[in-house]
Amino acid sequence: MAPRRIPAAPAVPTEPGRVLATLAVAALAWTAVLAGCGDATPVARRNVVVITTDTTRADVLGAYGSALGLTPYLDALARRGVVFERAYAPMAQTLPSHATLFTGLPPRAHGSLENHYQLDERVETLAERLAAEGFHTAGFIGALVLEPPSGIAQGFEAWTQPAGANQKGMRSPDRAASEVTDDALAWLNGTERRRDAPFFIWAHYFDPHREEGGYQSPEGFKQRVPGEALMTMLEERATSGQFPPEVAGRLRWFAEEWRGYAAAVAAMDEQIGRLVDGLAAAGLFEETVIVVAGDHGEGLMEHGELQHGVNIFEELVHVPLIVLAPGDAGAVLEGAALDDVVGARWPAGEMAGRRVATAVGLEQVLPMLLLLAVADEDADESLWTPLRKGAEPRPDPVFIERPHYTQARLESRGPKYTWGVLAGVVLGRYKLLDGPDGVELYDLVDDPGETRNVSRDHPQTVQRMRSLLNQWTEIHRTGEPGSGGNVSAERAATLEQLGYGGAVEEGR
Numbered sequence: 127m128a129p130r131r132i133p134a135a136p137a138v139p140t141e142p143g144r145v146l147a148t149l150a151v152a153a154l155a156w157t158a159v160l161a162g163c164g165d166a167t168p169v170a171r172r173n174v175v176v177i178t179t180d181t182t183r184a185d186v187l188g189a190y191g192s193a194l195g196l197t198p199y200l201d202a203l204a205r206r207g208v209v210f211e212r213a214y215a216p217m218a219q220t221l222p223s224h225a226t227l228f229t230g231l232p233p234r235a236h237g238s239l240e241n242h243y244q245l246d247e248r249v250e251t252l253a254e255r256l257a258a259e260g261f262h263t264a265g266f267i268g269a270l271v272l273e274p275p276s277g278i279a280q281g282f283e284a285w286t287q288p289a290g291a292n293q294k295g296m297r298s299p300d301r302a303a304s305e306v307t308d309d310a311l312a313w314l315n316g317t318e319r320r321r322d323a324p325f326f327i328w329a330h331y332f333d334p335h336r337e338e339g340g341y342q343s344p345e346g347f348k349q350r351v352p353g354e355a356l357m358t359m360l361e362e363r364a365t366s367g368q369f370p371p372e373v374a375g376r377l378r379w380f381a382e383e384w385r386g387y388a389a390a391v392a393a394m395d396e397q398i399g400r401l402v403d404g405l406a407a408a409g410l411f412e413e414t415v416i417v418v419a420g421d422h423g424e425g426l427m428e429h430g431e432l433q434h435g436v437n438i439f440e441e442l443v444h445v446p447l448i449v450l451a452p453g454d455a456g457a458v459l460e461g462a463a464l465d466d467v468v469g470a471r472w473p474a475g476e477m478a479g480r481r482v483a484t485a486v487g488l489e490q491v492l493p494m495l496l497l498l499a500v501a502d503e504d505a506d507e508s509l510w511t512p513l514r515k516g517a518e519p520r521p522d523p524v525f526i527e528r529p530h531y532t533q534a535r536l537e538s539r540g541p542k543y544t545w546g547v548l549a550g551v552v553l554g555r556y557k558l559l560d561g562p563d564g565v566e567l568y569d570l571v572d573d574p575g576e577t578r579n580v581s582r583d584h585p586q587t588v589q590r591m592r593s594l595l596n597q598w599t600e601i602h603r604t605g606e607p608g609s610g611g612n613v614s615a616e617r618a619a620t621l622e623q624l625g626y627g628g629a630v631e632e633g634r
């Protein structure tokens with residue numbers, strides 16, 4: 127039978143965001159927590175593959191408007207699935223953000239408020255839930271910050287992680303994307319995997335994370351980054367005021383940082399492509415729900431931060447979120463065989479090409495996955511349900527926050543940072559930040575680079591959004607940040623060795 131052809135969706139995103147008519151929202155919407163397994167028998171089981179792209183800003187993907195052309199595979203996935211144009215990580219840090227993705231809870235509820243707060247074993251994760259539903263679960267991580275003592279491995283039956291040592295003979299904190307894909311495909315095609323059960327694979331790619339000495343990528347990827355398009359992009363950002371003067375005045379020098387970052391993203395993209403192609407080769411593409419989610423972005427000197435973990439501006443918390451659920455069997459994108467890297471090997475999923483403009487948080491992924499993977503009726507309130515009806519999801523406020531560092535740990539990241547709770551809320555076109563340096567309001571439609579604090583121009587909006595934020599922090603009270611976390615001394619020492627400082631600085 128010839129495959130049904132459907133028109134390809136435009137690859138370029140529409141204007142970010144949309145204006146809200148009202149700020150009156152259901153204040154308790156975010157407290158909805160999924161019930162455990164009911165006694166209804168799920169009607170359908172689909173395999174699940176969750177791909178997390180560490181340190182990946184949304185705007186480095188073609189699917190999110192990048193002109194660099196370095197992510198053909200992720201873009202191909204995006205055209206076949208649903209793209210959430212405004213997805214937010216809850217914190218710009220690896221463990222808290224992954225914990226939110228896998229529990230459906232904000233960090234204040236699941237308790238991992240920083241890499242030094244391990245995820246509590248009593249919290250139910252997606253892997254535990256799917257294992258209880260009979261799935262065979264397997265995790266393949268790219269960095270030891272997520273190794274089992276972090277708490278994020280609960281529920282995974284199969285597991286691999288960086289095993290090598292560095293030049294100094296210490297454990298290597300991370301590994302290349304190719305190794306993650308190698309391990310995931312070996313498990314997928316190997317004899318260990320139970321063929322009578324659906325599977326859940328988590329593949330975590332760490333390549334865009336900066337290492338000592340800069341961003342790393344395999345041979346040849348830096349040359350793929352188009353110099354002219356890169357400079358155009360940086361000049362636009364310098365003009366809009368996103369860089370501090372020392373960067374704006376030395377863009378050519380700074381472009382090397384960006385080139386290194388973009389090359390690492392390109393290398394990761396290729397390995398994600400190989401993983402998804404491996405699924406297709408095994409005949410499993412059309413029986414599998416695929417989610418791609420970023421855990422946080424990277425500052426790259428916008429608003430003065432090179433890496434991540436302190437600020438909560440868009441470059442740090444706006445992440446890719448792509449969901450591809452099996453669609454009509456055999457449907458392929460029109461023109462795909464000509465212009466697409468994967469042609470008809472990756473058929474179109476449900477609602478292929480759909481782009482969602484409403485701001486959403488990573489905690490909203492779990493109910494969507496349970497709906498798609500096990501037809502969980504309790505998950506009917508998920509984002510997917512309105513999409514199926516052709517509507518946008520309800521525009522709930524999305525909350526973001528800085529990790530709860532000790533004062534010493536924050537100050538070790540730079541003398542310019544003021545310690546204290548820094549939290550924010552995104553609602554429609556506005557983003558409000560409230561922290562030790564005061565209140566900031568940004569209009570993300572007029573000023574996507576967050577260069578003009580317009581809080582004085584919109585006192586009522588500030589008041590309403592502050593009130594939402596205060597209600598949220600009241601519901602999820604944690605006290606002042608700074609207990610230092612709940613990890614053992616041994617784990618703290620490991621984090622220190624892996625480059626996630628803080629084990630010794632309290633003594634200073």
Ligand SMILES: [Zn+2]
Pocket residue numbers: 180181219220221421422
């Ligand atoms: Zn991360």
